[in-house]
Amino acid sequence: MPARSHEPAHASAPGHSHSHAGVHIPHSHAHGHSRAHAPSRVIAIFGGTFDPIHSGHIAVAQAAQRRFHLDTIYFVPSSRPPHKSRQSLAAFPHRYAMAALACADHAAFIPSLAEAPVDGGTPHVFYSIDTVKRFRKEHSDDHLYFIVGADQFLEIPTWYHYEQLLDTCDFIIAHRPGFRLDALRLVVPPEKLARTRTQNPHAIELRKTKLHLLSTVSSHVSSTEVRQRLEKRQSIHGLVPARVEEYIRGQALYR
16 A cells, blocks of 8 residues: 545445445445544554455454454555556445445444545545555544555555655554565664664564564465456455455456
8 A cells, every 4th residue: 555545534324325436335434523532542544456355355454453452444445556557446436345345244344435536536646654644633542553565565665755654653564474574674764763672573663663563364365366367257256255246246347
């Protein structure tokens, strides 16, 4: 998710719906500004193209929720990531709808419109730093994490204002077995590292934040594989949540 926010961060209450560019999609959770005296929570942003969202994404979110006791995980489909061609992506309303359907069976998983095209217009680039700042402002009393894959994090020096991003929130970095923590140190500017190392073998202490490694169930499913199987008219059963599979079939996506 090198791309992130200016639309409403989260839409209206569950059970309501929204028509976006001709696609009928369920709304995300209500988000207001009346939480001034609400108790502090632990929340996470999980961004990506979600083209489509698949079972590996859900497994990562579940593992993060368990380990870090997350109250809410906001799934943020990106409107137009800076490193991907706009033409190669399914339309935002479809990707948001699939994220919403994947979240439907998980009370703590909330789809977010933080990076939706403004007023249904042409998708434009959003940057992670902007989205994180927005969440930080709207959830000022909460502990905020940013969930990202290890491969993505290793590319963080190419992200817009990445040094500022590293100062803004803690990271949960999901990886497959065998990944080495030291690989993360190589992409963090030395001046961002804390003077003393933490004794936690699964974390890196930065001066203002912390990087946490999250070892997830080994899953080789990818959105690319899902799309390729659909193009070949092969089964994707089990690779995506059942509601997502039904939606993809119903909308004839990735054909």
